[in-house]
Amino acid sequence: MIAQIEKHPILSLFVCTILLLGFSLYFLPVSIMEARNFVSAREMLTDNNWLLTTFNGEPRYQKPPLPTWITACFGYLFGYQTVWALRFPAALMVFVSCLGTYFISKDIFQNKNSAFIVALVTLTSLYIVAIIFEAPWDIYAHGFMILAIYGFFKILTIKTFLVKYYLLFAICLTASILSKGPVSIYVLFLPFLISYGIVFGYKLKFKFIVKLIILIAIGFIAGSSWYIYVRYEDAQSFSKIAIEETTRWKNYETKPFLYYWNFFTQSGLWTILALTGLIFPYMKRRVENIKSYKLVLCWTLIAIVFLSLIPTKKTRYVMPVLLPLSLVIGFYMNFQIKNFKNLKSNYHRLPIYVTFSIIASVGLAIPFALYFVAEDYDLKLWILFLVGFAIIYYLSSLIFKFLKHKKLKLSFYAVVALYTSFGILLVPFSKPLIKENFETIQELNNPEFELYYLGYATPEQIFYNGDKIPNILKNIENITKGKKEVFVFTQNSDLNTIEKIKAHFEVSLYKIYDFNSDEINASGYNTRLHQKLYKLSPK
Numbered sequence: 001m002i003a004q005i006e007k008h009p010i011l012s013l014f015v016c017t018i019l020l021l022g023f024s025l026y027f028l029p030v031s032i033m034e035a036r037n038f039v040s041a042r043e044m045l046t047d048n049n050w051l052l053t054t055f056n057g058e059p060r061y062q063k064p065p066l067p068t069w070i071t072a073c074f075g076y077l078f079g080y081q082t083v084w085a086l087r088f089p090a091a092l093m094v095f096v097s098c099l100g101t102y103f104i105s106k107d108i109f110q111n112k113n114s115a116f117i118v119a120l121v122t123l124t125s126l127y128i129v130a131i132i133f134e135a136p137w138d139i140y141a142h143g144f145m146i147l148a149i150y151g152f153f154k155i156l157t158i159k160t161f162l163v164k165y166y167l168l169f170a171i172c173l174t175a176s177i178l179s180k181g182p183v184s185i186y187v188l189f190l191p192f193l194i195s196y197g198i199v200f201g202y203k204l205k206f207k208f209i210v211k212l213i214i215l216i217a218i219g220f221i222a223g224s225s226w227y228i229y230v231r232y233e234d235a236q237s238f239s240k241i242a243i244e245e246t247t248r249w250k251n252y253e254t255k256p257f258l259y260y261w262n263f264f265t266q267s268g269l270w271t272i273l274a275l276t277g278l279i280f281p282y283m284k285r286r287v288e289n290i291k292s293y294k295l296v297l298c299w300t301l302i303a304i305v306f307l308s309l310i311p312t313k314k315t316r317y318v319m320p321v322l323l324p325l326s327l328v329i330g331f332y333m334n335f336q337i338k339n340f341k342n343l344k345s346n347y348h349r350l351p352i353y354v355t356f357s358i359i360a361s362v363g364l365a366i367p368f369a370l371y372f373v374a375e376d377y378d379l380k381l382w383i384l385f386l387v388g389f390a391i392i393y394y395l396s397s398l399i400f401k402f403l404k405h406k407k408l409k410l411s412f413y414a415v416v417a418l419y420t421s422f423g424i425l426l427v428p429f430s431k432p433l434i435k436e437n438f439e440t441i442q443e444l445n446n447p448e449f450e451l452y453y454l455g456y457a458t459p460e461q462i463f464y465n466g467d468k469i470p471n472i473l474k475n476i477e478n479i480t481k482g483k484k485e486v487f488v489f490t491q492n493s494d495l496n497t498i499e500k501i502k503a504h505f506e507v508s509l510y511k512i513y514d515f516n517s518d519e520i521n522a523s524g525y526n527t528r529l530h531q532k533l534y535k536l537s538p539k
Helices: 002-007 009-021 032-047 066-078 083-109 112-124 126-134 136-157 163-180 183-199 206-233 235-251 263-277 290-308 315-342 350-371 379-404 408-433 437-444 459-465 473-482
Strands: 451-454 486-490 505-514 530-538
Touching (some): 002 009, 002 112, 009 112, 009 126, 009 408, 032 083, 066 136, 066 163, 083 126, 083 136, 083 290, 083 315, 112 126, 112 263, 126 136, 126 263, 126 315, 136 163, 136 183, 136 315, 163 183, 183 290, 183 315, 206 235, 263 315, 263 350, 290 315, 315 408, 350 379, 350 408, 379 408, 451 473
Parallel strands (some): 451 486
Antiparallel strands (some): 486 530, 505 530
């Protein structure tokens, strides 16, 4: 079976992606970032706002539209309230990102099995998976960019002119800019350019340089076309949003320069191997292609420096660095797989023993932990629990067995299989443990409820409502003229204290909605998701 998996690495990688992420597309609650993006995609379909993108009817030009276009197409096919369909394109972009690291490492290692291992490391890195739920549009920009870098790498290294690599670079560069502006150029492409120059140098002919400049210019112009269009069609809104975004990048969530320098921990289960792979004095005597190792090492570190220079810092912004980091880990894994049996000292095997033992031990412990919170499970979940327990126990045992016999590659595949099984078997168990009060808001989306908000309507509310929720104060005149009963969501405001409202309506508290999705303690309680619903009856 292993031979067949390695014989078809791309198909195997695709299957692993679907197995790892498939159940998550169904069961996890919609996050705030997802809700914003899904609402924009829905309004593309309902309002035909394909270029002048909106959120809740208001201009939303903070992000370019390509991911929203793709999501809207899936929403059109499967329904714009179908969460798994809206998430599926982002999951595909995880696969695309893994393809990028696969192709680059295949050229570096000249071995598709080594490249397959790198791609699996990419797929199973913690924030590669988490990013599609926390900020799903980021994966588009970085996924397209890693493919663009592969095309650029081929252009630099092959002697013959092959138009497919030029097209790949230009198209993916354009797609990356249309996904999140120049972010991925800054954090991935520029560090790669600098690293390649440091390690290999640029000995390019004049005609070749001209071709590259033209190619990059085409990508920039095509990628910037949407910004130019919006700037022309809605200059006032565009300028206002641009100023707000610029201010946020300077002043919002500012962190110290060294904030990202634990970046290797974001690879999750590969943390120890990533840290070991980054130690140049140790690795330089153990890699077969020292220049290529220097390239990916410099690429990773320069990307972190570039990120650190930006005042605004969030943990999720470090995600693109995990792409070159997976190649660093690949160099270490490649050394270990080739030499694991013959290493003279267990000191050199220690990072492998610790990493693989931890993941296997977690696998053995998780089913027992789930048992104690399983009182709400129905018969189907209990059956899945027992099957999952058996599979996870078996895979954990295989990891220890293969380590004992020093069969590292088989142990690595067992680790990946165990990690993948968590996505298949464990995510459904979270369903009974989550309060899904957002679903109840759908009862308000009917002709009997004319719904408005005052102050702040959460993106999750707007998504689950299935339609826009207008601002009550902006529509008060039309409402009073119509003499109709309406309902208003608000977070902190007392509607009886607002002159415009109490002059025309009898105000009564109709219901309180708590949209916090988890049973969490008071210190972690999100007041943003605690909303009052008032009924306004004409006097």
